[in-house]
Amino acid sequence: MAIVINGTEYPLPDDPRISLLDLLRERLGLTGTKLGCNQGGCGACTVIIDGTRVLSCLTLAVQADGREVWTIEGLAAKDGQLHPLQQAFIEHDGLQCGYCTPGQICSAIAMVEELRRGDPSYVTADLTEGPMGATRHEIRERMSGNLCRCGAHNGIVEAIEEIMAGGAA
Amino acid sequence: MRAFDYRRAGDRAEALSIARTETARYLGGGTNLVDLMRQNIEAPAALVDVSRLPGLIEDTPTGGLMIGAAVRNSVVAAHPAVRARYPMLSRAILAGASAQIRNMATVGGNILQRTRCAYFYDAAGSHCNKREPGAGCDAIEGFNRYHAIFGASEHCIATHPSDMCVALAALGATVHLAGAGGERNVPLLDLHRLPGDHPEIETILRPGELITAIELAPSEAAANSGYRKVRDRSSYAFALVSVAAGLGLAAGKIEDVRIAMGGVAAKPWRAARAEQVLRGQVPTRERFREAADTELAAAKAFDGNEFKVELAKRTIVAMLSELAGTEA
Known part of the structure; x- marks a missing residue:
């Protein structure tokens, strides 16, 4: 075990x-x-x-x-280089107190894979076609299981959008 | 949390044999059971982990679908056959909980999850006949915004929280069971019990009996189906009212129709009266409203949830109108 x-x-x-x-x-x-x-x-x-x-x-x-x-x-590389999503959270102010941040980042990394696989969400219009890209609407629904009481959600969504657009993560 | 033995079952026979010899509970994803154990509402002597038993989604010889009980909710929702042939099931699952919880939860565990009635959860301060038979029900005179409008009793007005089960009820799913006495199949609609005099008895399962699979029959109405959920926030909340519906049309008339509601009873509520009104009719908003009025005529609301009656009617009309392409 x-x-x-x-x-x-x-x-x-x-x-x-x-x-x-x-x-x-x-x-x-x-x-x-x-x-x-x-x-x-x-x-x-x-x-x-x-x-x-x-x-x-x-x-x-x-x-x-x-x-x-x-x-x-x-998540960071052995030399200390942050994961691209960690870096994006910093650049987009995707955090304030930081308490929810580790959960947000782990969640978002796996969420990016779900989106790339074409898994549908509750807001996906056509289930057989799957999600039409990483719209803010899709990202918000998919990240609803991670609460941020500081209200950094806009920055969090922007950080994820950047990663999806850049092909990293 | 009280101490317990943890045993992982290598196969179904082992699971059944462990569950026969101990005061055990089967463990799927644990998203509800572990929480209830932490609150000391559940205190099994042993957990039999069945989450690693083989879980497959396969076509049946009759053109339906067999879904193993250990399959994770997110896997069911994303499966191509479910998305194409039973979209209401994908949508219902995706309407429930969060992505993390759907990744953990199994099909069997989702069916057997317990009510989220706040008085059931409040072991320290509230009376609940489901938690402690004979103790009384604080919900009846309490904050009952989330409670039942169908099938409640003077002993319990809790609702079943599952979204997935609402779609399974509308689809007329069959539940495959295995136990000491062998295997048997029961309709999902007969699996959960209404509270009556014994709200602590929630299903017709026998001691040690295990859900092994869900079987869906082929259905034309299922291919044209959906799920609407109304809740206090737009994601990650339990239903105030939800509706799963499917509509099969032929020559401009309703050939087959399936409607079930969530958030309204201790079990997923099949709207058989509404279906009866609609069969053979031309699909119009007026007819949908008539069907909804007929179904909700039997509703009995409490002080905090009278709004659910009209909300359920409007949600039924909206869902059917979307499926019929007659949205106003």
Whole structure:
């Protein structure tokens, strides 16, 4: 039983009650992932498991056995160069207090892949054709699981738009 | 959260055998169950993780679709066959929760999720017959904006929160079950129970019984279908009222029609009376309104949710008008 986090393998906790979020923060010292509501309502704890964005607060750590987890700590290059989306968040003021930011960025990275794959959203007009590009309407609907109480949503959407337009991420 | 044993089932037989020997609950994505355990509303002795059992979406020999219970909600919604042949199911799933939660939640878990009634969740301060049989129901005289207008009882007025199930109800889906006594199939519409005298008993599932798949029959009405959800914010909120509908037209008349509502009862509510009014008729807004009036005649609202009656009617008319191409 082991879990790979940002490329490093860790043993799973013996107690199945421990959430993936608590494993990251309390046992492994990876405090970039944030504890918000702890009940699936805010998205601050979003991490990427096997390429898919999920909530680490509602994931039991044992459920992630054998999976590959990426958190905000694993996104920058080894030389410290920020991930393009991290850089875009800074340039577009996609944050104020910063508490929701790790969840926003992990969520957005996986969201970009969903859009590129052509997965539909609730606001996609034609389900069989899929989304017609990364419109603000599509991005806002797809990012609705990540709340920002400072109100940085406009900057967040702009940062994502830049990444989608530039082909990075 | 109370201590429990965690067991991951390698296959269905193992899952059934573990669930037979312990006071166990099956675990899918955990998006509802883990939360309820953290609140001490659920306290199973063991969790049997069935989220890694094989989950496939396959065509059936009759031209329908079989969806494994372990398939993630987001995978169902994005599947090409679901998008083309059962669009109301894609739309209903995409209307629910957030992308993260849809990525985690399984089909079986979505069906068996429990009400979000605030009094059910408030173990420390509220009376709830569903949580503690005989304790009373604080919702009946309380803040019941989100509660039922159909099928409630003097013991419980909670609603079932699923969007996906509303589409499954309209589609007449069949639920495949496996248990100690073998396998059986039940219509989704018969799976959930109305509260009656026992709101704590929410389904007809037997102890240890496992949902293994959902089967959808081929349907022309399903191909021309959609889902409308009305809620307090435009995304990531539970329904005040939602409508899943499909319309099959032939020679300018309604040949087949499917309507179900969410946010109005303890189970997804199939609008059979409205369908009856519409079959064989020319699709007009007036006829849609007549059908909606007929269905909602049986509604019983509470102080906080009277608005749902008119809202449900208008949502039915809007959804059917969109499908018929008669939007005003």
